[in-house]
Amino acid sequence: MASLVGSRVERKEDGRFITGKGRYTADINIANQTHAVFVRSPHARAKIKGVDTTKALKSSGVVGVLTGKEIAEDKIGGLIAGWAIRSEDGSEMKVPANPPLAKDIANFVGEPIAVVFAETLDEAKEGAEKVKVDYKVLKAVVDPAEAMKSETIHDGVEKNLCYDWLLGDRKAVDEAFAKADKIIKVDLINNRLVPNAMEPRACVVDYNTASEEITLYTTSQNPHLSRLVMSAFGGVAPENKLRVVAPDVGGGFGSKINVYNEEIVCSWASKKIERPIKWVAERTESFLTDTHGRDHVTHAELAVTNDGKFLGFKNETIANLGAYARVFGTVTPTYLFGPCATGVYVIPAAYSNVKAVYTNTAPVDAYRGAGRPEATYTIERLVEKAAMELGIDRTELRMKNFPTQFPFKQTLVHTVDSGDYVAGLEKAKQMADYEGFEARRKKSEANGKLRGIGVSSYFEACGIAPSAAVMSLGCGVGLWESAEVRFNPTGQISVFTGAHSHGQSHQTTFAQIAADELGVPMENIDVVHGDTDKGTFGMGTYGSRSLTVGGIAIVNACKKIVAKGKRVAAKMLEVNEDEIEFKDGEFVALKSNKKKTIGEVAFACYLPGQRDEMKSPIPEGDEPGLIESSFFDPANFSFPAGSHICEVEIDPDTGNVKVEKYTAVDDFGRIVNPMIVEGQVHGGIAQGIGQALHENTQYDETGQLMTASYMDYTMPRADNFPEFNLGFTCTHATSNPLGVKGCGEAGAIASPPTVMNAVIDALGGQEISMPATAEKVWKACKKIKKSNAKAA
Amino acid sequence: MTKVTLEVNGKKVSKEVPDHTLLSVFLRDNLNLTGTHVGCDTSQCGACVVHVNGKSIKSCSTLATDIDGSKVTTIEGLAKKGKLHPMQEAFKKTHGLQCGFCTPGMVMSAVDLLQTKKNPTESEIREWLEGNICRCTGYQNIVAAVKEAATKM
Numbered sequence: 001m002a003s004l005v006g007s008r009v010e011r012k013e014d015g016r017f018i019t020g021k022g023r024y025t026a027d028i029n030i031a032n033q034t035h036a037v038f039v040r041s042p043h044a045r046a047k048i049k050g051v052d053t054t055k056a057l058k059s060s061g062v063v064g065v066l067t068g069k070e071i072a073e074d075k076i077g078g079l080i081a082g083w084a085i086r087s088e089d090g091s092e093m094k095v096p097a098n099p100p101l102a103k104d105i106a107n108f109v110g111e112p113i114a115v116v117f118a119e120t121l122d123e124a125k126e127g128a129e130k131v132k133v134d135y136k137v138l139k140a141v142v143d144p145a146e147a148m149k150s151e152t153i154h155d156g157v158e159k160n161l162c163y164d165w166l167l168g169d170r171k172a173v174d175e176a177f178a179k180a181d182k183i184i185k186v187d188l189i190n191n192r193l194v195p196n197a198m199e200p201r202a203c204v205v206d207y208n209t210a211s212e213e214i215t216l217y218t219t220s221q222n223p224h225l226s227r228l229v230m231s232a233f234g235g236v237a238p239e240n241k242l243r244v245v246a247p248d249v250g251g252g253f254g255s256k257i258n259v260y261n262e263e264i265v266c267s268w269a270s271k272k273i274e275r276p277i278k279w280v281a282e283r284t285e286s287f288l289t290d291t292h293g294r295d296h297v298t299h300a301e302l303a304v305t306n307d308g309k310f311l312g313f314k315n316e317t318i319a320n321l322g323a324y325a326r327v328f329g330t331v332t333p334t335y336l337f338g339p340c341a342t343g344v345y346v347i348p349a350a351y352s353n354v355k356a357v358y359t360n361t362a363p364v365d366a367y368r369g370a371g372r373p374e375a376t377y378t379i380e381r382l383v384e385k386a387a388m389e390l391g392i393d394r395t396e397l398r399m400k401n402f403p404t405q406f407p408f409k410q411t412l413v414h415t416v417d418s419g420d421y422v423a424g425l426e427k428a429k430q431m432a433d434y435e436g437f438e439a440r441r442k443k444s445e446a447n448g449k450l451r452g453i454g455v456s457s458y459f460e461a462c463g464i465a466p467s468a469a470v471m472s473l474g475c476g477v478g479l480w481e482s483a484e485v486r487f488n489p490t491g492q493i494s495v496f497t498g499a500h501s502h503g504q505s506h507q508t509t510f511a512q513i514a515a516d517e518l519g520v521p522m523e524n525i526d527v528v529h530g531d532t533d534k535g536t537f538g539m540g541t542y543g544s545r546s547l548t549v550g551g552i553a554i555v556n557a558c559k560k561i562v563a564k565g566k567r568v569a570a571k572m573l574e575v576n577e578d579e580i581e582f583k584d585g586e587f588v589a590l591k592s593n594k595k596k597t598i599g600e601v602a603f604a605c606y607l608p609g610q611r612d613e614m615k616s617p618i619p620e621g622d623e624p625g626l627i628e629s630s631f632f633d634p635a636n637f638s639f640p641a642g643s644h645i646c647e648v649e650i651d652p653d654t655g656n657v658k659v660e661k662y663t664a665v666d667d668f669g670r671i672v673n674p675m676i677v678e679g680q681v682h683g684g685i686a687q688g689i690g691q692a693l694h695e696n697t698q699y700d701e702t703g704q705l706m707t708a709s710y711m712d713y714t715m716p717r718a719d720n721f722p723e724f725n726l727g728f729t730c731t732h733a734t735s736n737p738l739g740v741k742g743c744g745e746a747g748a749i750a751s752p753p754t755v756m757n758a759v760i761d762a763l764g765g766q767e768i769s770m771p772a773t774a775e776k777v778w779k780a781c782k783k784i785k786k787s788n789a790k791a792a
Numbered sequence: 793m794t795k796v797t798l799e800v801n802g803k804k805v806s807k808e809v810p811d812h813t814l815l816s817v818f819l820r821d822n823l824n825l826t827g828t829h830v831g832c833d834t835s836q837c838g839a840c841v842v843h844v845n846g847k848s849i850k851s852c853s854t855l856a857t858d859i860d861g862s863k864v865t866t867i868e869g870l871a872k873k874g875k876l877h878p879m880q881e882a883f884k885k886t887h888g889l890q891c892g893f894c895t896p897g898m899v900m901s902a903v904d905l906l907q908t909k910k911n912p913t914e915s916e917i918r919e920w921l922e923g924n925i926c927r928c929t930g931y932q933n934i935v936a937a938v939k940e941a942a943t944k945m
Contacts, residue, residue: 015884017889018895022895027820248892283832709834710834
């Protein structure tokens with residue numbers, strides 16, 4: 001039987017999506033449901049002196065109005081930060097309370113204060129307008145760089161500082177810098193982004209008054225975790241009385257990891273008003289209240305010798321957490337950032353210092369790549385600038401500092417198990433026709449255009465799990481993943497996974513893996529996810545972990561099925577277990593060549609002694625049934641890596657930047673479905689180009705979000721991109737039996753510096769910040785013209 | 793309230809709805825045709841694209857009353873007698889979708905492109921799809937799907 005792993009299998013999930021039969025949360029309606037509309041703070045920072053709901057309660061169709069007062073009285077817990085980070089001085093991070101409905105103070109525009117339930121959406125909207133909130137507006141803290149000097153937002157959080165974190169050795173770095181021939185310096189802003197999954201957040205809650213069970217349908221990347229958080233921290237209901245279903249989810253990119261105010265409030269309220277509740281965010285609500293991404297201000301330095309050896313690295317970063325610390329908010333700018341900030345290089349001494357501050361803006365959390373794009377942008381801008389200042393070819397300089405031995409003990413935390421960084425960069429150079437660039441530059445020049453080329457080489461640590469590692473770094477829980485493989489008596493198989501697909505194609509990829517392990521056609525396998533009533537507790541999907549952690553749990557559960565199948569088949573065929581070989585879905589007795597298919601064995605496991613077999617095929621010590629589960633906790637992260645090369649052409653008259661060529665060579669270890677992996681890379685690159693050239697989240701000085709719709713926030717469109725040219729190298733991961741590495745975030749990690757290095761190259765080395773909009777680039781072009789005129 | 797009569801996916805429907813009812817709301821809430829999605833409320837993302845009298849429009853910014861008497865085709869009505877439209881086939885074949893949320897609008901918009909222009913160039917495809925936002929695919933395989941469908945339509 002040909003292996004399915006490695007083949008371009010069309011997706012099992014597509015049938016429903018291309019015919020409009022997908023079932024997203026907003027598509028769900030429950031008889032007798034009410035519609036929820038939230039009253040949100042129009043101010044970035046304001047004391048709430050009073051909330052008057054009298055008029056709203058009398059408004060037509062309104063069923064109920066609830067505020068922060070009631071939710072506090074019912075002792076419903078707030079939103080949580082998942083990772084405890086310590087400051088350099090050993091002190092614990094400072095985390096303010098984050099109630100689901102603000103009672104005394106609002107800390108960002110859009111923070112919910114009250115909620116109105118009504119028979120129709122229009123009536124709920126009208127009712128919400130009649131809720132009168134008496135605010136005392138306070139001066140907002142908006143700029144992260146100024147936050148430590150501004151007045152305190154949260155009581156007890158001095159200087160608005162959550163933590164002042166250090167990773168690495170300051171003394172060793174000072175010594176390394178003292179020996180350097182040259183110090184390369186950059187000041188960078190990693191622009192704040194809104195993840196913008198195309199499906200706005202939504203929830204539908206159904207409270208069953210008979211069983212006292214709450215069912216929450218929601219747009220979540222991790223329904224099991226949502227239930228845990230809402231039960232253990234929110235106190236909404238015990239876990240056995242709370243079912244969380246994340247049906248088809250229209251993209252997440254990190255923004256659907258958190259349990260949000262609306263989910264907690266609607267779940268709690270449904271029990272209170274004894275009616276089902278539906279809430280669907282408008283796009284502007286999503287802009288205001290989805291967790292945002294990035295938002296770093298960084299100064300970084302690289303110590304080098306004249307012949308291009310890297311001696312030391314350091315960064316001083318201010319990371320904006322927004323108004324509150326959320327699930328991955330505190331770890332994203334620390335352990336997901338610092339360890340990767342030295343990039344793919346041997347750098348003997350390094351430290352990463354991050355001060356995380358609170359501001360009166362939406363909470364900042366994981367967004368595709370989470371910390372690793374910020375890290376890669378930092379080191380790859382430094383390396384490109386070093387190449388320019390040292391007069392060494394950018395690829396030669398990189399190769400000179402790549403590790404050549406694996407496992408590679410990276411400077412700050414990770415031991416990278418496998419990789420071949422030279423091969424990746426060589427392949428990218430060849431695919432991009434790197435050597436032919438100067439000719440293309442001249443051609444562009446002849447047309448009055450500026451052409452630039454940029455390179456970035458990256459590695460990243462993903463497959464977020466190893467419990468021992470993440471818990472030692474401050475994660476509140478271990479991060480493994482679960483799977484259950486369940487044979488039905490008649491041979492179809494349900495594979496339950498704790499991971500969640502919101503575009504990642506698990507129904508297909510996981511079926512490919514299980515089909516290979518069990519030797520059955522993919523069509524016989526259904527992958528089930530997204531419902532806490534189906535399958536065991538699982539951790540969900542983020543940090544490129546689904547395949548490397550969740551997929552392996554499936555492999556291991558399948559291996560247990562085969563192991564039991566061997567015992568049963570041996571008894572059925574009346575031979576010893578060690579005389580049975582399992583191949584292509586059949587248990588074969590080696591001497592007699594007698595066989596039982598895995599389907600026959602499954603049937604026998606459930607209906608022992610049926611038909612002509614008068615004795616039970618279940619061996620002594622085994623139980624009937626054919627169901628196995630596995631919880632996989634890998635020994636290490638997975639470390640995808642690669643090199644990307646971009647060419648841009650700038651029109652100096654308009655400042656417009658056109659991405660002319662984009663080449664990506666990635667090492668994701670063994671690839672299960674190349675078609676799906678390519679899709680992940682395309683999407684990641686597009687988001688990264690979005691960050692580099694188009695997207696920016698802009699608050700004004702009072703904390704009003706100026707970019708709160710698609711009219712104001714530039715989402716990349718089809719005509720912003722060329723066709724991406726992808727290539728792969730392969731070194732197997734050693735931390736899992738499939739040899740796979742995560743692929744979901746790599747594109748978004750590698751591409752921002754690749755593009756910016758190209759833009760800056762085209763501008764003759766002139767620094768420019770992301771996004772390199774036409775206006776900024778046009779101004780930079782004018783400076784070039786002036787300096788050219790002077791030189792002439 | 794106004795009575796709106798439409799032919800939706802070949803079936804005649806008549807409903808009394810508030811005057812401000814958007815076509816997207818009419819389709820989703822009144823007819824339970826939830827394949828048409830709403831992604832932005834400002835006529836930018838294109839998840840809500842349907843065909844009205846054969847031309848693609850954004851149903852989130854069209855009043856149902858304004859198109860009274862029209863023929864509407866939604867994603868649910870594109871496949872005929874269980875046979876997928878070549879554009880649907882092409883999206884599946886080229887992996888032109890991931891989370892699937894933008895897909896209905898993307899497919900409906902792309903079908904109109906090929907009705908308007910038989911063999912569009914790559915840049916014509918990309919320009920046409922400028923009104924449809926996808927956050928997952930980087931558009932590459934969507935463009936590939938349109939090219940693929942162009943050979944079949």
